[in-house]
Amino acid sequence: MSTILDQILADTRALVAERRAVTPAAALTKRPAFHAPTLSLARALRRPDGPAYVAECKRASPSEGVIRPEYDPAATARAYKQAAAAAISVLTEPTHFQGSLEHLAAVRHAVDLPVLRKDFVVDDYQLVEARAYGADAVLLIAAALDRALLHDLLDAARDLGLGVLVEVHDERELDAIDLDRVDVLGANSRDLKTFRVDLDRAGRVFAHLPARIVRVAESGIRTAEDAARLRASGADAFLVGTHLMRSADPGRALAALRRETAVALASGTGYAVRGTVPAP
Numbered sequence: 001m002s003t004i005l006d007q008i009l010a011d012t013r014a015l016v017a018e019r020r021a022v023t024p025a026a027a028l029t030k031r032p033a034f035h036a037p038t039l040s041l042a043r044a045l046r047r048p049d050g051p052a053y054v055a056e057c058k059r060a061s062p063s064e065g066v067i068r069p070e071y072d073p074a075a076t077a078r079a080y081k082q083a084a085a086a087a088i089s090v091l092t093e094p095t096h097f098q099g100s101l102e103h104l105a106a107v108r109h110a111v112d113l114p115v116l117r118k119d120f121v122v123d124d125y126q127l128v129e130a131r132a133y134g135a136d137a138v139l140l141i142a143a144a145l146d147r148a149l150l151h152d153l154l155d156a157a158r159d160l161g162l163g164v165l166v167e168v169h170d171e172r173e174l175d176a177i178d179l180d181r182v183d184v185l186g187a188n189s190r191d192l193k194t195f196r197v198d199l200d201r202a203g204r205v206f207a208h209l210p211a212r213i214v215r216v217a218e219s220g221i222r223t224a225e226d227a228a229r230l231r232a233s234g235a236d237a238f239l240v241g242t243h244l245m246r247s248a249d250p251g252r253a254l255a256a257l258r259r260e261t262a263v264a265l266a267s268g269t270g271y272a273v274r275g276t277v278p279a280p
């Protein structure tokens with residue numbers, strides 16, 4: 001049966017072929033951002049003082065439809081930075097998330113935090129694009145890539161100076177990944193094939209990781225209780241999109257989530273609080 005993920009991947013492959021025909025990789029490398037230094041996502045996400053927040057800029061998603069009709073990625077990123085986000089994620093996928101590379105470039109110019117290109121990367125051409133439009137890091141989704149391609153893209157990203165957030169949805173997907181090559185691993189609580197959210201999966205994924213790897217809990221985080229629970233199961237960082245983009249003021253929503261999560265963790269309301277994380 002064909003899933004929404006299959007559909008997005010097919011659309012993405014077609015789009016990459018079109019784009020490459022219009023703008024060859026060699027032309028992308030002439031953009032100034034391609035030669036600018038990148039900021040380390042891993043370093044930004046490992047903090048001694050509490051969990052880190054990766055705040056996401058997106059207009060729409062296949063599970064929610066249009067989340068924010070009046071979407072200004074640069075203004076949103078600035079508000080996130082003011083609310084102490086550690087990094088910014090920007091959707092660039094056009095068909096299902098209404099994103100674009102222009103959104104990425106706008107965010108890059110708006111903030112000096114690590115910027116993650118959130119897309120369905122299936123080809124190293126997209127890594128060159130990411131770098132040329134100012135990304136510091138890219139997402140690689142294990143469920144979207146076979147083993148060889150995932151590792152080729154990991155190496156290619158590193159050669160380009162890009163950080164990588166490797167995403168899995170359950171612990172079985174870890175079997176196909178050489179964890180020695182991973183610095184930041186995300187557990188996506190949303191199944192990209194069914195859209196079901198299950199916050200308990202993340203802890204099972206994190207339990208299999210060496211301490212060196214930074215753990216990101218992705219998707220479906222709406223409350224401080226959600227975040228505190230994920231922190232207790234080992235998350236170093238949270239990736240939050242819909243909850244923030246849907247609120248009247250995304251920056252305030254992030255500040256409130258941080259504050260309330262800190263309170264929930266300090267009062268230890270039934271949650272085991274994770275000990276000090278080792279230095280990178």
Ligand SMILES: O=P(O)(O)OC[C@@H](O)[C@@H](O)c1c[nH]c2ccccc12
Binds near residue numbers: 188243
């Ligand atoms: O909007 P949410 O539920 O807060 O989730 C954010 C982020 O985790 C989600 O956008 C995401 C995680 N992995 C992805 C892969 C592709 C597209 C989107 C995603």
